[in-house]
Amino acid sequence: MLTRAITGLFFIIVLIGALLLGEVVFTIFFSLVGIGALYEFYGIAKSEDNKPNVILGMLTAIVLAVLVSLHFVGVIPFKYVWVFIPFFSFIFIASLYQKSKLPFNDIAYTILGIIYACIPFLFFVALGFISGSFNHYIPLGFLIILWANDTGAYLSGRSFGKHKLFERISPNKTWEGFVGGVLFAMLIALNLEQYFGSLQKWEWVTMAAIIGVFGTLGDLVESMLKRSLGVKDSGNILPGHGGLLDRFDGLLIAAPLVFLFLLMLQ
Known part of the structure; x- marks a missing residue:
């Protein structure tokens, strides 16, 4: 418990x-976290039947993260971000040269990892620039x-x-906990406008509702992933907490939806 508390605080x-x-x-930091999460995904997804192309998958994610980062800090226009597209094509083509019983399983897990484990962190990074210039209050509010x-x-x-709530997936989660979590998140969000500004009060509260609902579902989806792959934790980089x-x-589920919500308000 002490290890978990110290790790959590750090x-x-x-x-x-x-x-x-x-x-x-x-x-840079949250792009690297996304790349680290992808590496974890490939680690738990690899099996006798599933052999994601780790090298090409990681390379694709790194190229995408670098291009997105350069765009957000004002180095390149957004059109250059699309340079990453050929790397997705290479993932398919590379399977032609690999002796695999189930090549499309390998392709599917390679691409799924990028979509599920890496891209959501780029949406989270985008929250910092949603207003046109860097504003750390919105991603900070998201985390709070x-x-x-x-x-x-x-x-x-x-x-x-x-x-x-979903006993088949997570026996400890209850409807009461789900509702209590969403309500507490919305209560906290009511006060963020006073200290952070950036968004109107109703926007913070709506953002909290999205995070509360889809953050919980994201937790369940990750539990479903681990159950389907037969693992307890995604990794051990955080002692007492598991992996990234x-x-x-x-x-992973909430960040893209919050970004979409705030984008619609622009």
Whole structure:
């Protein structure tokens, strides 16, 4: 428990530090986290029947992350981000030269890893630039809301939880915890406008509702992934917490949807 608490505190300090140290550090750090999450995904997905092309998958993700990062810090226009597209084609072509019983399984897991484990972090990075210039308050608010949802879900589920949410996937999650987490996240969001500005109060609250609902579903999706692959944790980079996918499971589904919501408001 002590190891888990120390790791959790250090983890939060590092994340907040990456947000506060400016657009370059923020962009590089969370792009690297996405690449690390992809590496974890390939590690747990690899089996006798599934052999994702780790080299090409990682190369594609790195190229995409670099191009997106260069765009956000103002080095290249957005049209150059599409240079990553040929790398997706190479993933298909490379399978022609590999002796695999199920080549499309390999292709599917290679591409799925990029979409599921890496790209959501690029959407999270995009939240920092959604207003046209770098604003760390929006991604910081996202993380605070996500943590508030987790905390509210844990406390309300432990105190009142009786009705299972998805027992087949996660036996410990309850409807009471789910509702409590969303409500607590929205309560915290009500106060963010006062301290962070950036968005109107109703926008913060709507953002919290999206994070609360889809962050929980993201947690369940990651649990489903681990169950289907027969693993307990996605990795061991964070002692007491598992891997990057374990810690950012809520972000993976919620970040692209929050980005879409805020983009529609522009």
